[in-house]
Amino acid sequence: MRILAADQFQLKREVEYGTPEQNEAVRQIVAAVQKEGDAALLRYTEQFDGVRLEAGSLRVPEEEIQAAYDRVDSDFLIAIREAAVNIRAFHEKQMRKSWMDLQPDGSMLGQIMRPLKRVGLYVPGGKAAYPSSVLMNVIPAQVAGVPEIVMVTPPSTGGKEGIDPYILVTAAEAGVKEMYRVGGAQAVAALAYGTSSIPPVDKICGPGNIYVALAKRLVFGAVNIDSIAGPSEIIVLADDSADPSYVAADLLSQAEHDEMASAILVTPSQKLAEAVASEVEKQLAELPREAIARRSIDDYGAILTVGSIEEGIAVVNRLAPEHLEVMTEDPMRYLGMIENAGAIFLGPYSSEPVGDYFAGPNHIIPTNGTARFSSPVNVDDFLKKSSLIYYSKEALMASGEKIITLARHEGLEGHARAVEIRLEREGGKGK
Ligand SMILES: NC(=O)c1ccc[n+]([C@@H]2O[C@H](COP(=O)([O-])OP(=O)(O)OC[C@H]3O[C@@H](n4cnc5c(N)ncnc54)[C@H](O)[C@@H]3O)[C@@H](O)[C@H]2O)c1
Ligand SMILES: N[C@H](CO)Cc1c[nH]c[nH+]1
Ligand SMILES: [Zn+2]
Known part of the structure; x- marks a missing residue:
């Protein structure tokens, strides 16, 4: 992993905006879905997911969902149910109520909160299937009271059966009734504009790769979106007190998501920088998704040296990462200085996957610097407000x-x- 002074580092532009080719591909896909509807969805599903679907088979039937239970193990069910309890408890704390204030002169001002009527939730399933993203999408929508929750996910990770059974079972556990086997930019376009199989929604939420992220940006306006939650990112801010093998493991936990994921260590310690660089090499070679993680580390990863932790925080605030881990002595001390980060993990035991799967906060988090102005998915994403004036x-x-x-x-x-x-x-x- 390259080690360089923080002021020599510029994040590659395509992380922020996609390459021109990716932008053009997404524009064409969205336009084709708008024009041709389901026919375009079937064509792109064959092209990108390698799955040939019959016309009329985009919606996942109830029998297929029930059959998926036979293909998942009980350890998974126990874990996902407990994760759901934690996620629901966290999001219930976010719920806001309508309010009305009566004035002494008999007037009244207020704000009515109403759930959105129909939302489309994207669950990634290209290089890996993400049942955890089902919960992170569905639970806040349910807490808000959304009556129509629609899930889309590509059928590329479930073999000839189509959708990964763990996604189907998690969605069934969460109570999702309407699911479609379609992913990528084409799924986003279908949710935004509707096709004969997929009625349009009011808002699209959920994470995905660069094609999903660019498509969400493109359809914004026709529908609302949560944020640009694209390829994963992590910055670890650490000093000499950090264990290099923990730091390396946490960097790789995000690098393995995607070739375009970004994993960065920011440290005032040359000793830690060198130790982490060699740990990353060692651990990378043992990862099943080595090829993906290596490209991410080589193209978008770095170890940035700074003069002090305070200087490191300035770098963090400039890059506004999706995830920030603070592994310093007394991490709480720096909390007030961190302005831009989607989720902040404090101390050596708050490894990023704790948040990905289990703790309760949402793992759908803005990327590519947009944590400057957007937030992780939350209950407010599924509510709208009307002002009341009497x-x-x-x-x-x-x-x-x-x-x-x-x-x-x-x-x-x-x-x-x-x-x-x-x-x-x-x-x-x-x-
Ligand atoms: N920021 C967050 O909150 C967050 C959370 C979870 C996951 N993620 C990210 O989600 C992503 C998951 O990516 P994934 O690829 O595994 O699944 P995905 O479902 O996001 O994308 C798969 C789809 O991408 C499309 N695609 C792939 N190659 C294409 C091409 N050349 N042209 C046009 N479309 C193409 C296909 O339609 C395919 O179905 C990762 O980048 C991961 O880091 C982000
Ligand atoms: N780290 C991802 C968000 O960038 C979320 C996730 C789901 N599963 C594993 N990780
Ligand atoms: Zn992750």
């Missing part, structure tokens, strides 16, 4: 003149008159 006669008579003044300053006479007509008629003013 002005009493007394309140309007008391503030009407000020409203008229503001309207006339904007040159909007119609606005002014809408208030003035009431003041004239009922407030004993004017004509």
